[in-house]
Amino acid sequence: MIEKIQIQGQEFHLHPLGGLFWVKKSILLISDVHLGKVSHFRKFGAAVPRKAIHKNFILLDQIVADFQPFQICFLGDLFHSSLNKEWELFENWVGKTPSEVVLITGNHDIIAPEKFQNVNVSQFQELAIDSFFFTHHPEDRKGLFNFCGHIHPSIKLKGPGRDYVKLPCFFKSENKMILPAFGQFTGTHALKPKKSDDVYAIADDCIFKI
Known part of the structure; x- marks a missing residue:
């Protein structure tokens, strides 16, 4: 179930898959996909099922279908490491996705920028739109609200x-x-x-405010 929230007078939708949709601008924000990580670990002998490689792309298709955004902005660490076979899957995914795709460079994004240019993916260190700015690492900027990733945040709930x-x-x-x-x-x-923070936890297909 999608959670609707207001930030600085703008409506945003939180999706249980982990994406955030800015309604007015039709921008879908997604962080830390780490494509290629499964192939990277399999290369070095980790017992990770091959079908896990396709899971991220299935979920990307799902969230894009739910919002049909004009633009998809990845907030860094789109890929986990150097080029591997999952790049071809990404090329195919970009080719069939009608949305414009933008990447904010993260610390794991070491693939040559030319590769992204060749598939029409624009790449930035940061991006500011109206009173919001998008980065990979959390940052403070006077007068602007920051959307970011990198931390992989979670919350512990005691039983x-x-x-x-x-x-x-x-x-x-x-x-x-x-x-x-x-x-x-x-x-x-x-x-x-x-006490002043808001936490929206994800459990199965639900989002609930802590």
């Missing part, structure tokens, strides 16, 4: 006794929102919210 569950989340503070990692083969980092 009875010593039991707890750790859930990926959208983590919103006064001037920024950190998106969860979209990639299915990524870890998370538990954050401790302050």
Whole structure:
């Protein structure tokens, strides 16, 4: 179920797959997909099922179909490391996706910019639109609200006794929102919210505010 929120008078939709949609601009924000990570680990002997390679692309198709955005902006770490066979899958995905695709460069994005240019993917260090700016690492900028990734945020919820569950989340503070990692083969980092923070946890197909 999609969660609708307001930030600085603008409507945004949070998707349980981990993407965020800016309604007015028809921009879909997605962070930390880490394409190629499965192939990278398989290359070095990790017992990861081959079908996991296609999972991210299936989920990308799903979220794009749900929002039909004019533009998709990846907030860094689109690819996990150097070029591998998953690049061909990405080329095919971009070719059949009607949305414009933009990449904010992350610390893992080491593939040559020319490769992205060849498939009409624009690449930026950061991008500012109206009173919002998009980065990979969280940043503070006076007068602007930051959408970012990198952290792979999660929240720990305590149960009875010593039991707890750790859930990926959208983590919103006064001037920024950190998106969860979209990639299915990524870890998370538990954050401790302050009273002024808003946390939107993801469980199965639901989003709920903590």
